[in-house]
Amino acid sequence: xxxxxxxxxxxxxxxxxxxxxxxxxxxxxxxxxxxxxxxxxxxxxxxxxxxxxxxxxxxxxxxxxxxxxxxxxxxxxxxxxxxxxxxxxxxxxxxxxxxxxxxxxxxxxxxxxxxxxxxxxxxxxxxxxxxxxxxxxxxxxxxxxxxxxxxxxxxxxxxxxxxxxxxxxxxxxxxxxxxxxxxxxxxxxxxxxxxxxxxxxxxxxxxxxxxxxxxxxxxxxxxxxxxxxxxxxxxxxxxxxxxxxxxxxxxxxxxxxxxxxxxxxxxxxxxxxxxxxxxxxxxxxxxxxxxxxxxxxxxxxxxxxx
Amino acid sequence: xxxxxxxxxxxxxxxxxxxxxxxxxxxxxxxxxxxxxxxxxxxxxxxxxxxxxxxxxxxxxxxxxxxxxxxxxxxxxxxxxxxxxxxxxxxxxxxxxxxxxxxxxxxxxxxxxxxxxxxxxxxxxxxxxxxxxxxxxxxxxxxxxxxxxxxxxxxxxxxxxxxxxxxxxxxxxxxxxxxxxxxxxxxxxxxxxxxxxxxxxxxxxxxxxxxxxxxxxxxxxxxxxxxxxxxxxxxxxxxxxxxxxxxxxxxxxxxxxxxxxxxxxxxxxxxxxxxxxxxxxxxxxxxxxxxxxxxxxxxxxxxxxxxxxxxxxxxxxxxxxxxxxxxxxxxxxxxxxxxxxxxxxxxxxxxxxxxxxxxxxxxxxxxxxxxxxxxxxx
Numbered sequence: 200x201x202x203x204x205x206x207x208x209x210x211x212x213x214x215x216x217x218x219x220x221x222x223x224x225x226x227x228x229x230x231x232x233x234x235x236x237x238x239x240x241x242x243x244x245x246x247x248x249x250x251x252x253x254x255x256x257x258x259x260x261x262x263x264x265x266x267x268x269x270x271x272x273x274x275x276x277x278x279x280x281x282x283x284x285x286x287x288x289x290x291x292x293x294x295x296x297x298x299x300x301x302x303x304x305x306x307x308x309x310x311x312x313x314x315x316x317x318x319x320x321x322x323x324x325x326x327x328x329x330x331x332x333x334x335x336x337x338x339x340x341x342x343x344x345x346x347x348x349x350x351x352x353x354x355x356x357x358x359x360x361x362x363x364x365x366x367x368x369x370x371x372x373x374x375x376x377x378x379x380x381x382x383x384x385x386x387x388x389x390x391x392x393x394x395x396x397x398x399x400x401x402x403x404x405x406x407x408x409x410x411x412x413x414x415x416x417x418x419x420x421x422x423x424x425x426x427x428x429x430x431x432x433x434x435x436x437x438x439x440x441x442x443x444x445x446x447x448x449x450x451x452x453x454x455x456x457x458x459x460x461x462x463x464x465x466x467x468x469x470x471x472x473x474x475x476x477x478x479x480x481x482x483x484x485x486x487x488x489x490x491x492x493x494x495x496x497x498x499x500x501x502x503x504x505x
Numbered sequence: 506x507x508x509x510x511x512x513x514x515x516x517x518x519x520x521x522x523x524x525x526x527x528x529x530x531x532x533x534x535x536x537x538x539x540x541x542x543x544x545x546x547x548x549x550x551x552x553x554x555x556x557x558x559x560x561x562x563x564x565x566x567x568x569x570x571x572x573x574x575x576x577x578x579x580x581x582x583x584x585x586x587x588x589x590x591x592x593x594x595x596x597x598x599x600x601x602x603x604x605x606x607x608x609x610x611x612x613x614x615x616x617x618x619x620x621x622x623x624x625x626x627x628x629x630x631x632x633x634x635x636x637x638x639x640x641x642x643x644x645x646x647x648x649x650x651x652x653x654x655x656x657x658x659x660x661x662x663x664x665x666x667x668x669x670x671x672x673x674x675x676x677x678x679x680x681x682x683x684x685x686x687x688x689x690x691x692x693x694x695x696x697x698x699x700x701x702x703x704x705x706x707x708x709x710x711x712x713x714x715x716x717x718x719x720x721x722x723x724x725x726x727x728x729x730x731x732x733x734x735x736x737x738x739x740x741x742x743x744x745x746x747x748x749x750x751x752x753x754x755x756x757x758x759x760x761x762x763x764x765x766x767x768x769x770x771x772x773x774x775x776x777x778x779x780x781x782x783x784x785x786x787x788x789x790x791x792x793x794x795x796x797x798x799x800x801x802x803x804x805x806x807x808x809x810x811x812x813x814x815x816x817x818x819x820x821x822x823x824x825x826x827x828x829x830x831x832x833x834x835x836x837x838x839x840x841x842x843x844x845x846x847x848x849x850x851x852x853x854x855x856x857x858x859x860x861x862x863x864x865x866x867x868x869x870x871x872x873x874x875x876x877x878x879x880x881x882x883x
C-alpha cells in the first residue's frame with residue numbers, strides 16, 4: 200500500500216463527507232430552529248438532481264442546470280414549508296415523521312410520473328473533466344476536488360451567514376428561544392420559510408453535484424438521508440459545526456473502512472472470504488461509530504442545546 | 506428419454522382434449538420496473554409480452570408486477586400471485602438475491618418457476634428442484650468465459666463484484682478458469698453508486714486488466730467514474746455492463762471493451778434474426794440480452810403448453826425439459842440440473858451507424874454446462 204493510495208482514499212472520504220455536510224447542514228438547521236424532523240429532506244436532494252439533469256439536457260449547460268437545481272430545490276422546500284410543514288411545528292415528532300414520510304412518497308411518485316423509472320445520466324462539465332496530478336505523484340479526479348471545494352465554500356459561507364448577518368442572528372435567536380423572538384416582533388413565519396428554503400437549496404445543490412458523478416434516479420435521496428441523519432446525530436442535533444465534523448468523520452470512516460477492513464482481515468482469512476466479510480463489516484462501521492459516540496456523548500459531539 | 510417421450514405423448518393427448526375447453530394459463534411475472542435496475546426488467550417484460558403476442562396463444566394471461574429490486578417486496582408479490590391471482594407458472598426475476606428469496610418457497614408449493622436471468626449457484630447444485638428451470642445461465646458461466654479469455658492477454662487482473670450471491674458466483678466463476686495472478690479482489694455493496702475507493706485501489710494495484718461484474722446502474726456509475734479517474738487499465742466484464750440497455754448511458758467509455766455472453770444481436774440464426782427484427786419494429790430499440798433470454802423463456806413456455814396441460818405437472822415439466830423451441834441463442838438444451846448447456850461468446854463494444862452495440866469476436870466455450878450439475882440429485 201502506497202502513500203498516494205492513502206492520500207487518494209482520504210480525499211475520497213473528504214469528498215463524501217463534504218456532500219453529506221450539504222445534506223446534513225440543512226437537516227440540522229431545520230431541526231435546530233424549528234424543532235422539526237424532516238424525512239423529506241432526501242426528496243429535496245432528488246429534486247435538485249432531476250432539475251439539474253432536465254435543465255442541463257435542455258440547455259446543454261451543466262452550469263445553468265446547477266443554478267436551476269438550487270432554485271428548484273429552494274422553491275420546492277419553500278412550498279413544502281408553507282403547504283404542509285407549517286402545520287406541524289406544534290405537533291409532536293411522530294406526527295412530523297408521518298407527514299414528512301408521506302411527502303417522500305408523494306415526491307418519489309411525482310418524479311417517477313414526470314421523468315419515468317429509468318435513471319438519467321448527467322455528464323461532468325468539460326471544464327472539470329479528467330484527473331489532475333497530486334503532489335507526491337498520485338492523480339485525482341478533478342471533479343471530486345471541485346466537490347470538496349464547494350463543500351468547504353458552503354461551510355465558510357454558512358459560518359459567516361450565521362455569525363455575521365442579521366438573518367444569522369435571528370436563526371441563532373430562533374434556536375435559543377422561539378416564543379421570545381416572536382414576541383420581539385420578528386416575523387417568525389417568514390424566518391421559518393427562509394431557513395427551510397435555505398436547507399432545501401443546499402440539499403438540491405448536493406443532489407445535482409453528486410448526480411453528475413453517479414446517476415439521477417427516483418429514490419436516490421433516501422440513502423443520502425440516512426447517512427445525513429447519522430451525521431447530525433454524531434455531530435449534535437442543531438449544530439452546523441457538528442454537522443461539518445460529523446460529515447467528515449462519517450465520510451472518512453466509511454471510505455477507509457471499505458478500503459482497509461478487507462485488507463486487515465486478509466491477514467487472517469483467505470482473500471475471497473476476507474473481502475466479503477470486510478465489505479459486510481465496513482457497511483456497518485459508521486453505525487458502530489455512531490453507537491460509540493452516543494454512548495460516550497449522548498448529545499453528540501457539538502450539541503447546540505448543551 | 507423413454508419416460509419423457511411417453512410423458513410428452515400423454516401430455517399431448519391431454520392438450521388436445523384440453524383445447525376444447527381453451528384452458529387459460531396464468532403466468533406471474535415479477536420483475537424490476539423501477540429504480541436503477543429498471544432497464545433490465547423493462548426489457549425482460551417487453552420481450553416476454555411480445556413473444557406471447559406473436560405466439561398467437563390467446564389463453565395465456567400475464568400478471569406483471571414491479572419488485573423495485575427489493576427482496577421483501579418480491580416475496581410479498583409472489584405470495585399474492587400464488588394465493589389470490591392463482592398463477593400456474595412464475596418467471597421474471599432479474600436479481601439473484603431476489604431469486605433466492607422467492608424461488609425456494611415458490612417451487613416448494615409445486616409451482617413451476619422459470620428463471621429468465623438470475624442463476625444463483627445454490628439453486629443449481631444441492632438445492633436444485635424439479636420445479637425450477639433456468640433458461641438463462643448459471644451465474645458463473647459468463648465469468649468463467651471471461652476468465653478463460655483473459656488468459657490470452659493478461660497475467661495480473663484486478664477483480665470486483667457486489668457482495669451478494671451473483672457477485673460471489675461471478676468471481677468464483679472467473680477464478681475457476683483464470684490462470685494468472687490476481688492484483689486484488691473486492692466485494693462492493695449492492696446498489697453502490699460511488700466507486701472512488703475501489704478505483705483508487707485499482708490505480709495502486711499494478712494490475713494489467715480489470716474484471717468487473719456490476720449489473721444495472723452500478724456498472725454505469727463505475728464506468729463513468731472509471732473513465733474520469735485517469736486510470737487507463739483495460740477493463741473486461743460479463744455482458745451485463747455492456748448490454749444494449751446500458752450502453753447509451755455509459756457512452757464512448759465502453760468502446761472496445763471485451764465482454765462475454767451467451768447471445769448477441771448479430772448471432773447468426775433464423776430465430777435470432779426474427780427476434781431482433783420483431784423487437785426493433787415493436788419497441789424502436791435494439792434488444793438487450795435480458796430481452797433475448799426472456800424471449801426464449803416465453804417461447805419455451807409456449808412450446809411446452811402445446812405439448813402438455815399446465816395442470817398435469819409431470820407431463821408439463823417433461824415438456825419444458827425437452828426444450829423443444831427455437832432458441833435465439835442457437836443450440837440450447839437443458840443439463841441434468843435444468844440449467845442450460847449453451848455456447849458462450851466473447852463480444853466487443855463497437856459503434857454501428859452511430860449506435861453503440863456489441864459484435865461477436867470469439868467463442869469462449871462450446872456447449873458449456875455448469876460446475877454444480879453434479880451436486881444436483883433430481
